[in-house]
Amino acid sequence: MATDPTISLKIRTALGEYLKRDPATILFTQHLRDDLGLDSMAVIELLYRIEEAFDLQIPDQDLVGLTSVGHVVRYVEKRLGKTASPAPAKKPAKQSKPKGNRKS
Amino acid sequence: MRARVVVTGLGVVSPIGIGVSEFWKAALSGQSGISAITSFDPFSTDGYRSKVAGQVRDFAVERFLDSAHGERVDRYAQFALVAAKEALADSGLQMAKEDPHRVGVIVGAGMGGMVMGEREITQLYQQQKPHRVHPNFIPVITLNSASGIIAMAYGAKGPNLTISTACSSSAHALGQALHCIREGRADVVITVGADASITPLVFAGFCSLRALSSKFNDHPEKASRPFDRLRDGFVMGEGSGTLILESAAHAKKRKARVYAEVAGYAATSEAYHMVIPREDGLEVAHTMRLALADAGVTPAQVDYINAHATSTTIGDAVEVRAIRQLFKSRADKIAISATKSLIGHTLGAAGAIGGIAAVLALHMGQIHPTANYDDPDPTCALAGLSRSAQERRVKVALLNAFGFGSNNAAVVFKQSTV
Numbered sequence: 001m002a003t004d005p006t007i008s009l010k011i012r013t014a015l016g017e018y019l020k021r022d023p024a025t026i027l028f029t030q031h032l033r034d035d036l037g038l039d040s041m042a043v044i045e046l047l048y049r050i051e052e053a054f055d056l057q058i059p060d061q062d063l064v065g066l067t068s069v070g071h072v073v074r075y076v077e078k079r080l081g082k083t084a085s086p087a088p089a090k091k092p093a094k095q096s097k098p099k100g101n102r103k104s
Numbered sequence: 105m106r107a108r109v110v111v112t113g114l115g116v117v118s119p120i121g122i123g124v125s126e127f128w129k130a131a132l133s134g135q136s137g138i139s140a141i142t143s144f145d146p147f148s149t150d151g152y153r154s155k156v157a158g159q160v161r162d163f164a165v166e167r168f169l170d171s172a173h174g175e176r177v178d179r180y181a182q183f184a185l186v187a188a189k190e191a192l193a194d195s196g197l198q199m200a201k202e203d204p205h206r207v208g209v210i211v212g213a214g215m216g217g218m219v220m221g222e223r224e225i226t227q228l229y230q231q232q233k234p235h236r237v238h239p240n241f242i243p244v245i246t247l248n249s250a251s252g253i254i255a256m257a258y259g260a261k262g263p264n265l266t267i268s269t270a271c272s273s274s275a276h277a278l279g280q281a282l283h284c285i286r287e288g289r290a291d292v293v294i295t296v297g298a299d300a301s302i303t304p305l306v307f308a309g310f311c312s313l314r315a316l317s318s319k320f321n322d323h324p325e326k327a328s329r330p331f332d333r334l335r336d337g338f339v340m341g342e343g344s345g346t347l348i349l350e351s352a353a354h355a356k357k358r359k360a361r362v363y364a365e366v367a368g369y370a371a372t373s374e375a376y377h378m379v380i381p382r383e384d385g386l387e388v389a390h391t392m393r394l395a396l397a398d399a400g401v402t403p404a405q406v407d408y409i410n411a412h413a414t415s416t417t418i419g420d421a422v423e424v425r426a427i428r429q430l431f432k433s434r435a436d437k438i439a440i441s442a443t444k445s446l447i448g449h450t451l452g453a454a455g456a457i458g459g460i461a462a463v464l465a466l467h468m469g470q471i472h473p474t475a476n477y478d479d480p481d482p483t484c485a486l487a488g489l490s491r492s493a494q495e496r497r498v499k500v501a502l503l504n505a506f507g508f509g510s511n512n513a514a515v516v517f518k519q520s521t522v
Binding site: 044048051052 | 235236238239240
C-alpha cells in the first residue's frame with residue numbers, strides 16, 4: 001500500500017528514538033509488541049509522542065487497532081486526511097491491552 | 105533471639121561528590137557543596153529570597169548505569185539507583201547467589217519526583233491540554249518509584265517500602281530496615297534515602313515558609329552554618345545515600361566486610377506542630393533515649409552524634425538543649441558534626457547520608473568538620489563541635505533526624521563485634 005513518506009518517516013523516527021535503533025530497520029509489517037518488544041505502557045508512550053508530532057488526539061477507542069507499525073502509519077494518514085475512522089484491526093487476537101491491566 | 109544487623113555496603117550521590125571515597129575526602133576537608141542555584145534554568149532566581157543550594161553537579165544518569173532503569177524515573181530516583189549500585193558493589197553481594205525474596209528495598213523520600221511533577225503541572229495549567237500530560241507522570245511522581253525501580257534493577261523481591269516523613273524519611277528507612285531484618289523478614293535490605301527537589305515551586309515554598317538562609321546569597325559556601333551565631337535558615341540540598349543492611353549471620357556466612365552494627369532505633373511524634381519543634385527539647389531527648397535503650401547502650405557510651413542540625417535558629421538550639429538534657433556532663437565530651445554544613449539539607453536523603461557519615465566515623469575513626477562554625481552561638485555551643493576534622497575512636501554513634509509533621513527519629517550505630 002502506498003503511504004505518505006513523510007508520515008511514515010516521522011513515525012519510524014519516533015519509534016527508532018524510543019527503541020534506540022536505526023529507523024531504517026523498522027518495518028511496516030512489524031508488530032509493536034511481538035516484533036518490537038513494546039509493552040502496553042511503551043505503546044502508550046509511543047502514541048503520546050505521535051500525538052505531539054502530528055498534533056493529534058487519539059481517542060481511547062482507536063488504540064485497539066494500533067498494533068503494528070503499518071497500522072499506526074495508516075491511522076495517522078487517515079486522521080490527517082480528516083477521515084477520523086479507526087484503524088483496521090486485522091489481528092484482534094494479538095492486540096495488547098492498552099488500559100486496565102496495570103496496578104493502580 | 106532477634107537478629108543482629110550490620111552495614112556491609114555504602115553508596116552516595118551528594119553535592120560534594122558522587123561515590124563514597126570522593127564524598128568522604130571532600131567532607132573531611134570541610135569542602136562546601138553549596139553554590140548559586142543553576143537548576144532553575146531558564147527560570148530566574150531573581151524573585152527568590154534565597155538563591156543558594158547544594159546541587160549535585162554534572163549528573164547524567166547514563167554515565168553511571170549500564171541499564172535503562174534510570175531513563176523513565178525522576179532525578180531523585182536516578183540518584184537512588186546510582187547510590188544503590190555503588191552500595192551493592194561495595195557490599196560484594198551477588199544477587200544471583202541470594203534468595204531474591206529475602207532481599208528488600210526500603211527508601212526514604214520526602215518530596216519524590218518533583219522535577220517532572222512541576223514541569224507537567226506548569227504545562228497543563230499554561231496550555232490547558234490535558235491530553236499532553238505525559239503518560240509517565242503518575243508512575244514518576246508516585247513516591248515509591250525509587251524503591252520500585254531499585255527492586256526491578258536488582259530483582260529484589262523482598263519487602264519493598266517507601267517511608268515519607270519529610271526530613272527524617274531515611275532515618276526511618278534505616279530503622280524500618282533494622283526491624284525488618286531483626287524480625288527475620290529479610291536477610292538484606294537495600295536502605296536508601298533520596299530527594300532532588302531544588303525546583304522553582306518547591307524552593308519557592310520553602311522560601312515562603314521563611315525556612316531558608318537568605319543572608320549569604322553572595323557567599324553561598326557560608327550559608328549553611330549549623331550552631332553558628334549567624335545562621336539564618338537551612339540550605340536546600342539534593343542527593344542520595346544507600347546503606348546495605350544485612351543480618352550479621354548472613355554477612356558472616358558470605359564473609360562480607362562489616363562497617364558497623366545498626367544497634368538501635370526510635371521513632372516518635374511530638375504531636376505538636378507541623379513545622380516547629382517543641383522548644384523544650386523533651387521529645388527529642390526522649391527519642392534519643394529510646395534509641396539508645398533499644399541498642400542496649402547508655403548515654404555515657406556515646407562517642408559521636410551526627411546531628412540533625414539544619415542551620416535554623418530554633419532547630420539547632422532545641423537539638424543541643426535535648427542533647428544536654430540527656431547526656432548531661434557527657435554532652436561536651438561527645439564529638440558532634442553537622443553533615444548539612446557541607447551539603448545542605450538533602451531532605452529525604454539526609455538521614456541516609458548522615459548515617460553514612462556516622463558509619464564512616466565508626467569505621468575510620470574520623471569525624472568530618474562542621475563548616476562555618478565560626479562564632480559559636482552560646483545557646484547551642486557544644487565542646488565537641490569543630491570546624492576541623494577530628495580523629496577519634498568511635499565505638500557508639502548516634503544519628504538524629506527530625507521532620508516536618510512533628511516527627512523524630514534516632515538511630516544508633518556501634519562498632520561491630522559480630
